[in-house]
Amino acid sequence: MDRKVVFITGASRGIGAACVRKFSDNGWNVAGFYKQTRIENTETVKYYQCDVADASSVQKAFDQAFADFGRIDCLVNNAGIFGYKKYPNVDEKMIDEMIGINEKGVYWCTKSVLAKMESGSIISVSSTVAQVGGTDPMYSATKAAILGFTKSLAKVMAPKIRVNAVAPGATDTDMMKNYDADRKEFLINATLLKKIAQPEDVANGIYFLASEEAGHITGACLDINGGYVLR
Numbered sequence: 001m002d003r004k005v006v007f008i009t010g011a012s013r014g015i016g017a018a019c020v021r022k023f024s025d026n027g028w029n030v031a032g033f034y035k036q037t038r039i040e041n042t043e044t045v046k047y048y049q050c051d052v053a054d055a056s057s058v059q060k061a062f063d064q065a066f067a068d069f070g071r072i073d074c075l076v077n078n079a080g081i082f083g084y085k086k087y088p089n090v091d092e093k094m095i096d097e098m099i100g101i102n103e104k105g106v107y108w109c110t111k112s113v114l115a116k117m118e119s120g121s122i123i124s125v126s127s128t129v130a131q132v133g134g135t136d137p138m139y140s141a142t143k144a145a146i147l148g149f150t151k152s153l154a155k156v157m158a159p160k161i162r163v164n165a166v167a168p169g170a171t172d173t174d175m176m177k178n179y180d181a182d183r184k185e186f187l188i189n190a191t192l193l194k195k196i197a198q199p200e201d202v203a204n205g206i207y208f209l210a211s212e213e214a215g216h217i218t219g220a221c222l223d224i225n226g227g228y229v230l231r
């Protein structure tokens, strides 16, 4: 049987890069999308540049990936940014950037694959802050939008395509690089398992949702937070 193909946005670093390794290790071909961190192709992983906030850039990159691989079985909507200037200390440009990447990026990438997907699944990366609030209301709002989109798209695309989300808690990636020691200690203490997630913890959950083992799961959000929301 031909190898399955996954499209992963934000594939160059952090959770996306861990997803590339996980799918690759399990025999999938991978189309990875990045904005500026260029990575060398391998035999089974090809990288494409695009800005997920720009519909035409997404369409062009996704069309090229589809032409190269000839099929798509899974989309992982992972690309995202966290604002270091937080609401209400933001201007219209910052709000547009946050919504453009975190929210509209999910809509554009999903739209670009739907016409090409015969079956399979779509998994989008939300966050615990969509469930219990966080330090940046704008970021949390974009992550909450993903949950509503996921549940509604699951209804629209059933039974052809399964649509799910993951909600990670604090995860050790570049996104946390500006957190000071006190903030990290707070997050560890507020997590039942007393640790911050590694990108692989999140990639494992995403891969599970893409796999046959999750064949009866759609419209769901898998919490990957070490028990943070139970505190």
Ligand SMILES: NC(=O)c1ccc[n+]([C@@H]2O[C@H](COP(=O)([O-])OP(=O)(O)OC[C@H]3O[C@@H](n4cnc5c(N)ncnc54)[C@H](OP(=O)(O)O)[C@@H]3O)[C@@H](O)[C@H]2O)c1
Pocket (backbone or CB within 6 Å): 009, 010, 011, 012, 013, 014, 015, 016, 033, 034, 035, 036, 037, 038, 050, 051, 052, 053, 078, 079, 080, 081, 082, 101, 125, 126, 127, 128, 167, 168, 169, 170, 171, 172, 173, 174, 175, 176
């Ligand atoms: N880390 C956490 O604590 C945490 C917790 C919950 C949810 N999340 C979510 O998990 C996802 C991945 O986060 P991460 O921690 O792995 O972040 P990260 O290490 O900062 O990586 C972000 C990724 O998104 C890509 N990206 C950013 N803007 C883009 C754009 N306009 N177009 C295309 N790609 C773009 C980056 O590409 P370049 O390398 O080319 O810039 C990079 O691959 C995000 O949606 C984030 O909101 C993270």
